[in-house]
Amino acid sequence: MSYLNVGEIRKDFPILERDVKSRKIIYFDNAASSLKPIQVVEAIREFYMYEYSNIYRGVYTLSQKATERYEDAREKVRKFINAESFEEVIFTYGATDSINMVAYSYGLSNLREGDEILLTVMEHHSNILPWINIASMTGAKVKFADITSDGDLDYRELESEITEKTKIVAVTGMSNVLGTIVDVKSIARKVHEMGGVILVDGAQSVPHMPTNVKDLEIDFLAFSGHKMLGPTGIGVLWVRKDLLKELKPFRYGGGAVREVDTERVEYLEPPHKFEAGTPNIVGAIGLGVAIEYLEKVGLENVRKHEEELTKYTLKRFEEVEDMIEVYGPLDTSKRGGIISFNLKNLDSNLVGTLLDSYGIAVRTGKHCAHILHKKINQEGTVRVSYYLYNTFEEIDKFISALHEIVDIT
Numbered sequence: 253m254s255y256l257n258v259g260e261i262r263k264d265f266p267i268l269e270r271d272v273k274s275r276k277i278i279y280f281d282n283a284a285s286s287l288k289p290i291q292v293v294e295a296i297r298e299f300y301m302y303e304y305s306n307i308y309r310g311v312y313t314l315s316q317k318a319t320e321r322y323e324d325a326r327e328k329v330r331k332f333i334n335a336e337s338f339e340e341v342i343f344t345y346g347a348t349d350s351i352n353m354v355a356y357s358y359g360l361s362n363l364r365e366g367d368e369i370l371l372t373v374m375e376h377h378s379n380i381l382p383w384i385n386i387a388s389m390t391g392a393k394v395k396f397a398d399i400t401s402d403g404d405l406d407y408r409e410l411e412s413e414i415t416e417k418t419k420i421v422a423v424t425g426m427s428n429v430l431g432t433i434v435d436v437k438s439i440a441r442k443v444h445e446m447g448g449v450i451l452v453d454g455a456q457s458v459p460h461m462p463t464n465v466k467d468l469e470i471d472f473l474a475f476s477g478h479k480m481l482g483p484t485g486i487g488v489l490w491v492r493k494d495l496l497k498e499l500k501p502f503r504y505g506g507g508a509v510r511e512v513d514t515e516r517v518e519y520l521e522p523p524h525k526f527e528a529g530t531p532n533i534v535g536a537i538g539l540g541v542a543i544e545y546l547e548k549v550g551l552e553n554v555r556k557h558e559e560e561l562t563k564y565t566l567k568r569f570e571e572v573e574d575m576i577e578v579y580g581p582l583d584t585s586k587r588g589g590i591i592s593f594n595l596k597n598l599d600s601n602l603v604g605t606l607l608d609s610y611g612i613a614v615r616t617g618k619h620c621a622h623i624l625h626k627k628i629n630q631e632g633t634v635r636v637s638y639y640l641y642n643t644f645e646e647i648d649k650f651i652s653a654l655h656e657i658v659d660i661t
Protein backbone atom coordinates (compact mmCIF):
# COMPACT_ATOMS: atom_id res chain seq x y z
CA MET A 253 0.00 0.00 0.00
CA SER A 254 1.32 3.42 -0.89
CA TYR A 255 0.51 6.61 0.95
CA LEU A 256 2.32 8.80 -1.58
CA ASN A 257 2.32 9.19 -5.33
CA VAL A 258 6.00 8.38 -5.43
CA GLY A 259 6.09 8.23 -9.25
CA GLU A 260 5.00 11.87 -9.44
CA ILE A 261 7.23 12.92 -6.56
CA ARG A 262 10.30 11.40 -8.23
CA LYS A 263 9.80 13.63 -11.29
CA ASP A 264 10.64 16.58 -9.03
CA PHE A 265 14.07 15.13 -8.24
CA PRO A 266 16.08 15.02 -11.50
CA ILE A 267 19.14 13.64 -9.71
CA LEU A 268 17.24 10.35 -9.38
CA GLU A 269 17.50 9.98 -13.17
CA ARG A 270 21.28 9.88 -13.14
CA ASP A 271 23.41 6.79 -13.31
CA VAL A 272 26.12 5.81 -10.89
CA LYS A 273 28.45 2.99 -11.95
CA SER A 274 26.19 2.46 -15.01
CA ARG A 275 23.09 1.86 -12.90
CA LYS A 276 20.27 4.17 -11.95
CA ILE A 277 21.19 5.73 -8.64
CA ILE A 278 19.46 4.49 -5.51
CA TYR A 279 19.78 7.15 -2.86
CA PHE A 280 19.51 5.67 0.62
CA ASP A 281 21.49 8.28 2.53
CA ASN A 282 18.71 10.65 3.48
CA ALA A 283 19.66 10.77 7.15
CA ALA A 284 22.91 12.45 6.07
CA SER A 285 21.19 14.86 3.69
CA SER A 286 18.13 14.75 1.47
CA LEU A 287 17.94 15.43 -2.26
CA LYS A 288 16.36 18.69 -3.42
CA PRO A 289 13.24 19.06 -5.56
CA ILE A 290 13.18 21.32 -8.63
CA GLN A 291 10.85 23.69 -6.78
CA VAL A 292 13.52 24.46 -4.18
CA VAL A 293 16.34 24.73 -6.71
CA GLU A 294 14.26 26.97 -8.98
CA ALA A 295 13.22 29.26 -6.14
CA ILE A 296 16.87 29.72 -5.18
CA ARG A 297 17.86 30.34 -8.80
CA GLU A 298 15.06 32.86 -9.36
CA PHE A 299 15.94 34.70 -6.19
CA TYR A 300 19.62 34.97 -7.09
CA MET A 301 18.85 35.88 -10.71
CA TYR A 302 16.09 38.45 -10.30
CA GLU A 303 15.33 39.29 -6.69
CA TYR A 304 18.57 39.22 -4.77
CA SER A 305 19.64 41.80 -2.22
CA ASN A 306 20.54 41.92 1.45
CA ILE A 307 17.71 42.19 3.96
CA TYR A 308 16.87 44.76 6.63
CA ARG A 309 19.51 47.11 5.28
CA GLY A 310 17.84 48.98 2.48
CA VAL A 311 14.93 51.33 1.96
CA TYR A 312 14.87 50.30 -1.69
CA THR A 313 12.31 47.93 -3.18
CA LEU A 314 14.57 44.92 -3.75
CA SER A 315 15.76 44.89 -0.16
CA GLN A 316 12.26 45.25 1.19
CA LYS A 317 10.99 42.44 -0.99
CA ALA A 318 13.89 40.21 0.02
CA THR A 319 13.14 40.98 3.68
CA GLU A 320 9.52 39.97 3.11
CA ARG A 321 10.59 36.68 1.54
CA TYR A 322 12.90 35.96 4.49
CA GLU A 323 10.16 36.71 7.02
CA ASP A 324 7.62 34.69 4.99
CA ALA A 325 9.97 31.72 5.30
CA ARG A 326 10.04 32.23 9.06
CA GLU A 327 6.25 32.22 9.11
CA LYS A 328 6.24 28.94 7.17
CA VAL A 329 8.55 27.39 9.73
CA ARG A 330 6.38 28.72 12.55
CA LYS A 331 3.27 27.08 11.14
CA PHE A 332 5.11 23.90 10.25
CA ILE A 333 6.06 23.21 13.87
CA ASN A 334 2.99 24.94 15.34
CA ALA A 335 4.98 27.56 17.22
CA GLU A 336 3.10 30.27 19.08
CA SER A 337 4.79 33.26 17.46
CA PHE A 338 7.44 34.26 14.90
CA GLU A 339 9.72 35.51 17.70
CA GLU A 340 10.30 31.92 18.75
CA VAL A 341 11.75 30.92 15.36
CA ILE A 342 15.45 31.73 15.05
CA PHE A 343 17.29 30.99 11.82
CA THR A 344 20.66 29.34 12.37
CA TYR A 345 23.13 27.53 10.14
CA GLY A 346 21.91 24.03 11.01
CA ALA A 347 20.99 21.73 13.88
CA THR A 348 24.56 21.71 15.21
CA ASP A 349 24.59 25.49 15.27
CA SER A 350 21.16 25.58 16.99
CA ILE A 351 22.31 23.23 19.74
CA ASN A 352 25.51 25.21 20.28
CA MET A 353 23.36 28.30 20.55
CA VAL A 354 21.30 26.76 23.37
CA ALA A 355 24.45 25.51 25.10
CA TYR A 356 26.03 28.98 25.03
CA SER A 357 22.95 31.18 25.32
CA TYR A 358 21.08 29.20 27.95
CA GLY A 359 23.55 26.69 29.37
CA LEU A 360 26.40 29.05 30.07
CA SER A 361 24.19 31.43 32.10
CA ASN A 362 22.12 28.81 33.89
CA LEU A 363 24.48 25.97 34.77
CA ARG A 364 26.58 25.82 37.94
CA GLU A 365 28.88 23.30 39.53
CA GLY A 366 26.88 20.28 40.70
CA ASP A 367 24.17 20.74 38.04
CA GLU A 368 23.55 17.95 35.58
CA ILE A 369 22.93 17.79 31.85
CA LEU A 370 21.21 14.58 30.85
CA LEU A 371 21.69 13.12 27.35
CA THR A 372 21.14 9.64 25.96
CA VAL A 373 23.70 7.21 24.56
CA MET A 374 21.87 7.52 21.22
CA GLU A 375 22.80 11.16 20.65
CA HIS A 376 24.63 12.40 17.59
CA HIS A 377 27.93 14.15 18.41
CA SER A 378 26.21 17.44 17.64
CA ASN A 379 24.04 16.89 20.70
CA ILE A 380 26.91 15.71 22.89
CA LEU A 381 29.96 17.87 22.23
CA PRO A 382 28.29 21.27 22.84
CA TRP A 383 27.23 19.95 26.26
CA ILE A 384 30.62 18.49 27.14
CA ASN A 385 32.10 21.86 26.26
CA ILE A 386 29.59 23.86 28.33
CA ALA A 387 29.96 21.40 31.21
CA SER A 388 33.71 21.99 31.21
CA MET A 389 33.10 25.75 31.33
CA THR A 390 30.51 25.66 34.13
CA GLY A 391 31.44 22.66 36.27
CA ALA A 392 28.18 20.90 35.40
CA LYS A 393 28.21 17.15 34.82
CA VAL A 394 27.07 15.34 31.66
CA LYS A 395 25.17 12.10 32.18
CA PHE A 396 23.93 9.59 29.63
CA ALA A 397 20.70 7.60 29.80
CA ASP A 398 20.91 4.11 28.37
CA ILE A 399 18.98 2.13 25.75
CA THR A 400 17.30 -1.23 26.17
CA SER A 401 18.57 -4.39 24.50
CA ASP A 402 16.05 -3.93 21.67
CA GLY A 403 17.26 -0.42 20.87
CA ASP A 404 14.52 1.59 22.54
CA LEU A 405 15.30 4.32 25.02
CA ASP A 406 15.30 2.99 28.57
CA TYR A 407 12.59 5.32 29.87
CA ARG A 408 12.62 3.90 33.36
CA GLU A 409 16.32 4.54 33.73
CA LEU A 410 16.08 7.93 32.10
CA GLU A 411 13.28 9.06 34.40
CA SER A 412 15.18 7.90 37.44
CA GLU A 413 18.15 10.01 36.28
CA ILE A 414 16.04 13.17 36.18
CA THR A 415 16.35 14.87 39.57
CA GLU A 416 16.40 18.45 40.88
CA LYS A 417 20.04 18.56 39.79
CA THR A 418 19.02 18.00 36.16
CA LYS A 419 18.92 21.45 34.63
CA ILE A 420 18.91 20.42 30.97
CA VAL A 421 17.80 17.27 29.19
CA ALA A 422 18.90 17.16 25.55
CA VAL A 423 17.48 14.27 23.61
CA THR A 424 17.10 13.26 19.99
CA GLY A 425 13.63 13.06 18.43
CA MET A 426 14.84 10.10 16.35
CA SER A 427 18.13 8.26 16.53
CA ASN A 428 20.26 8.76 13.42
CA VAL A 429 21.56 5.19 13.78
CA LEU A 430 18.83 3.04 15.31
CA GLY A 431 15.89 5.00 13.91
CA THR A 432 14.34 4.88 17.38
CA ILE A 433 11.57 7.46 17.81
CA VAL A 434 11.70 9.03 21.25
CA ASP A 435 8.60 9.74 23.32
CA VAL A 436 9.67 13.30 23.94
CA LYS A 437 6.46 14.40 25.62
CA SER A 438 6.73 11.98 28.52
CA ILE A 439 10.32 13.09 29.12
CA ALA A 440 9.33 16.77 28.91
CA ARG A 441 6.72 16.29 31.65
CA LYS A 442 9.21 14.67 33.98
CA VAL A 443 11.90 17.29 33.30
CA HIS A 444 9.47 20.12 34.02
CA GLU A 445 8.27 18.46 37.22
CA MET A 446 11.88 18.63 38.39
CA GLY A 447 12.36 22.22 37.27
CA GLY A 448 14.64 21.62 34.27
CA VAL A 449 14.29 22.35 30.57
CA ILE A 450 14.33 20.05 27.55
CA LEU A 451 15.92 20.47 24.16
CA VAL A 452 14.92 18.15 21.35
CA ASP A 453 17.40 17.49 18.57
CA GLY A 454 14.90 17.22 15.74
CA ALA A 455 17.47 16.79 12.95
CA GLN A 456 16.07 13.35 12.09
CA SER A 457 12.49 13.60 13.34
CA VAL A 458 11.32 16.97 11.96
CA PRO A 459 11.89 16.03 8.27
CA HIS A 460 10.01 12.73 8.58
CA MET A 461 7.01 13.12 10.87
CA PRO A 462 4.68 15.88 12.03
CA THR A 463 6.15 18.01 14.82
CA ASN A 464 4.00 20.12 17.08
CA VAL A 465 6.09 21.97 19.63
CA LYS A 466 3.08 22.92 21.74
CA ASP A 467 1.81 19.40 21.92
CA LEU A 468 5.27 18.03 22.75
CA GLU A 469 5.53 20.48 25.69
CA ILE A 470 9.24 21.03 25.01
CA ASP A 471 11.43 24.12 25.46
CA PHE A 472 13.90 24.07 22.57
CA LEU A 473 13.85 22.37 19.17
CA ALA A 474 16.81 22.23 16.78
CA PHE A 475 16.75 21.08 13.15
CA SER A 476 18.48 21.48 9.77
CA GLY A 477 17.08 22.52 6.39
CA HIS A 478 19.28 20.23 4.29
CA LYS A 479 17.79 17.02 5.70
CA MET A 480 14.26 18.11 4.72
CA LEU A 481 14.57 19.00 1.02
CA GLY A 482 16.05 22.43 1.77
CA PRO A 483 19.50 23.86 1.12
CA THR A 484 22.58 23.41 3.28
CA GLY A 485 23.66 26.10 5.72
CA ILE A 486 20.20 26.88 7.08
CA GLY A 487 18.71 25.56 10.28
CA VAL A 488 16.21 26.48 12.93
CA LEU A 489 16.23 26.93 16.64
CA TRP A 490 12.78 27.17 18.14
CA VAL A 491 12.64 28.53 21.69
CA ARG A 492 9.54 28.60 23.91
CA LYS A 493 8.50 32.24 24.22
CA ASP A 494 8.91 32.69 27.95
CA LEU A 495 12.49 31.39 27.77
CA LEU A 496 13.44 33.93 25.10
CA LYS A 497 13.76 36.67 27.71
CA GLU A 498 16.43 34.70 29.55
CA LEU A 499 18.50 33.99 26.45
CA LYS A 500 21.60 35.97 25.70
CA PRO A 501 22.71 36.16 22.07
CA PHE A 502 25.29 33.63 20.99
CA ARG A 503 26.63 35.80 18.16
CA TYR A 504 27.13 39.52 18.36
CA GLY A 505 27.23 41.99 15.49
CA GLY A 506 25.34 44.01 12.91
CA GLY A 507 21.66 43.44 12.30
CA ALA A 508 20.92 42.45 15.89
CA VAL A 509 20.92 45.87 17.53
CA ARG A 510 18.67 48.91 17.68
CA GLU A 511 21.22 51.34 19.02
CA VAL A 512 24.90 51.23 19.89
CA ASP A 513 26.73 53.80 21.93
CA THR A 514 30.17 53.66 23.51
CA GLU A 515 28.44 53.15 26.85
CA ARG A 516 25.35 51.15 25.99
CA VAL A 517 23.91 48.62 23.53
CA GLU A 518 20.22 48.19 22.85
CA TYR A 519 19.41 44.90 21.19
CA LEU A 520 16.51 44.24 18.85
CA GLU A 521 13.68 42.04 20.03
CA PRO A 522 13.81 38.28 19.31
CA PRO A 523 14.29 36.65 16.89
CA HIS A 524 16.50 39.33 15.25
CA LYS A 525 18.52 39.80 18.41
CA PHE A 526 19.86 36.27 17.81
CA GLU A 527 20.61 36.66 14.10
CA ALA A 528 23.65 38.93 14.01
CA GLY A 529 25.39 39.29 10.65
CA THR A 530 23.92 38.70 7.23
CA PRO A 531 21.92 35.52 7.63
CA ASN A 532 21.53 32.76 5.09
CA ILE A 533 18.76 34.63 3.27
CA VAL A 534 18.66 32.31 0.28
CA GLY A 535 18.79 29.27 2.55
CA ALA A 536 15.78 30.48 4.50
CA ILE A 537 13.81 31.10 1.29
CA GLY A 538 14.77 27.64 0.02
CA LEU A 539 13.73 26.08 3.33
CA GLY A 540 10.37 27.85 3.08
CA VAL A 541 9.78 26.28 -0.34
CA ALA A 542 10.88 22.87 0.97
CA ILE A 543 8.34 23.17 3.78
CA GLU A 544 5.63 24.08 1.27
CA TYR A 545 6.54 20.94 -0.66
CA LEU A 546 6.43 18.71 2.42
CA GLU A 547 3.12 20.19 3.53
CA LYS A 548 1.59 19.55 0.13
CA VAL A 549 2.64 15.90 0.31
CA GLY A 550 1.72 15.69 4.01
CA LEU A 551 4.17 14.77 6.75
CA GLU A 552 1.75 12.14 8.05
CA ASN A 553 1.94 10.43 4.64
CA VAL A 554 5.72 10.70 4.54
CA ARG A 555 5.87 8.98 7.92
CA LYS A 556 3.50 6.20 6.83
CA HIS A 557 5.34 5.69 3.54
CA GLU A 558 8.65 5.35 5.33
CA GLU A 559 7.13 3.01 7.88
CA GLU A 560 5.96 0.74 5.05
CA LEU A 561 9.41 0.85 3.42
CA THR A 562 11.00 -0.01 6.76
CA LYS A 563 8.59 -2.88 7.41
CA TYR A 564 9.30 -4.24 3.95
CA THR A 565 13.07 -3.99 4.40
CA LEU A 566 13.00 -5.77 7.77
CA LYS A 567 10.85 -8.51 6.23
CA ARG A 568 13.21 -8.94 3.27
CA PHE A 569 16.20 -8.99 5.64
CA GLU A 570 14.83 -12.30 6.92
CA GLU A 571 16.10 -13.87 3.68
CA VAL A 572 19.65 -13.25 4.84
CA GLU A 573 18.78 -13.66 8.50
CA ASP A 574 21.86 -15.68 9.39
CA MET A 575 24.14 -13.19 7.68
CA ILE A 576 22.76 -9.94 8.98
CA GLU A 577 22.58 -8.16 12.30
CA VAL A 578 20.06 -5.33 12.48
CA TYR A 579 20.16 -2.66 15.20
CA GLY A 580 17.25 -0.76 16.66
CA PRO A 581 13.62 -1.66 17.45
CA LEU A 582 11.95 -4.24 15.21
CA ASP A 583 8.55 -2.71 15.90
CA THR A 584 8.19 -0.16 13.09
CA SER A 585 5.75 1.99 15.06
CA LYS A 586 8.73 2.82 17.27
CA ARG A 587 11.21 3.63 14.55
CA GLY A 588 11.63 5.86 11.52
CA GLY A 589 13.01 4.98 8.09
CA ILE A 590 16.59 4.58 9.26
CA ILE A 591 18.00 1.05 9.43
CA SER A 592 21.54 0.24 10.49
CA PHE A 593 22.96 -3.23 10.07
CA ASN A 594 26.05 -5.31 9.56
CA LEU A 595 26.48 -8.10 7.07
CA LYS A 596 28.39 -11.22 8.07
CA ASN A 597 31.47 -9.89 9.79
CA LEU A 598 32.24 -7.57 6.94
CA ASP A 599 33.63 -4.12 7.54
CA SER A 600 30.83 -1.57 7.00
CA ASN A 601 32.97 0.50 4.61
CA LEU A 602 33.56 -2.56 2.45
CA VAL A 603 29.81 -3.27 2.27
CA GLY A 604 29.18 0.41 1.46
CA THR A 605 31.78 0.36 -1.31
CA LEU A 606 30.31 -2.85 -2.76
CA LEU A 607 26.81 -1.35 -2.64
CA ASP A 608 28.14 1.71 -4.46
CA SER A 609 29.13 -0.57 -7.32
CA TYR A 610 25.38 -1.26 -7.69
CA GLY A 611 24.67 2.48 -7.68
CA ILE A 612 23.33 2.32 -4.11
CA ALA A 613 24.33 5.18 -1.82
CA VAL A 614 24.42 4.27 1.87
CA ARG A 615 26.29 5.65 4.85
CA THR A 616 28.90 3.57 6.67
CA GLY A 617 31.00 3.93 9.79
CA LYS A 618 29.97 5.37 13.12
CA HIS A 619 27.60 8.10 11.87
CA CYS A 620 28.88 10.66 14.41
CA ALA A 621 27.62 8.40 17.18
CA HIS A 622 30.71 6.84 18.75
CA ILE A 623 29.11 6.33 22.17
CA LEU A 624 26.23 4.41 20.64
CA HIS A 625 28.56 2.23 18.55
CA LYS A 626 30.53 1.41 21.67
CA LYS A 627 27.26 0.52 23.36
CA ILE A 628 26.25 -1.89 20.58
CA ASN A 629 29.82 -3.09 20.41
CA GLN A 630 30.35 -2.33 16.72
CA GLU A 631 33.25 -0.66 14.93
CA GLY A 632 30.78 0.68 12.40
CA THR A 633 27.44 -0.06 10.75
CA VAL A 634 25.89 0.21 7.29
CA ARG A 635 22.93 2.59 7.33
CA VAL A 636 20.10 2.92 4.85
CA SER A 637 17.75 5.82 5.38
CA TYR A 638 14.63 6.55 3.37
CA TYR A 639 12.62 9.52 2.25
CA LEU A 640 9.48 10.28 0.32
CA TYR A 641 10.96 9.45 -3.10
CA ASN A 642 12.25 5.96 -2.20
CA THR A 643 10.45 2.92 -3.55
CA PHE A 644 9.87 -0.76 -2.82
CA GLU A 645 11.58 -1.57 -6.14
CA GLU A 646 14.72 0.17 -4.94
CA ILE A 647 14.62 -2.00 -1.82
CA ASP A 648 14.28 -5.10 -4.03
CA LYS A 649 17.44 -4.07 -5.92
CA PHE A 650 19.20 -3.40 -2.63
CA ILE A 651 18.25 -6.84 -1.27
CA SER A 652 19.45 -8.51 -4.50
CA ALA A 653 22.75 -6.66 -4.13
CA LEU A 654 23.02 -7.89 -0.52
CA HIS A 655 22.45 -11.49 -1.71
CA GLU A 656 25.24 -11.09 -4.26
CA ILE A 657 27.57 -9.54 -1.70
CA VAL A 658 26.89 -12.42 0.68
CA ASP A 659 27.69 -14.88 -2.14
CA ILE A 660 30.92 -13.28 -3.27
CA THR A 661 32.44 -12.56 0.13
Ligand SMILES: Cc1ncc(COP(=O)(O)O)c(C=O)c1O
Pocket residue numbers: 283284346347348349376378379424426427428453455456476478
Ligand atom coordinates in the same frame (compact mmCIF):
# COMPACT_ATOMS: atom_id res chain seq x y z
C1 LIG B 1 20.42 13.37 15.15
C2 LIG B 1 21.28 14.42 14.51
N1 LIG B 1 21.54 15.53 15.19
C3 LIG B 1 22.28 16.52 14.66
C4 LIG B 1 22.83 16.40 13.41
C5 LIG B 1 23.67 17.51 12.87
O1 LIG B 1 23.03 18.13 11.81
P1 LIG B 1 23.79 19.23 10.95
O2 LIG B 1 25.05 18.58 10.46
O3 LIG B 1 22.84 19.55 9.85
O4 LIG B 1 24.06 20.39 11.85
C6 LIG B 1 22.60 15.25 12.66
C7 LIG B 1 23.20 15.06 11.34
O5 LIG B 1 23.35 13.99 10.84
C8 LIG B 1 21.79 14.22 13.24
O6 LIG B 1 21.55 13.09 12.58
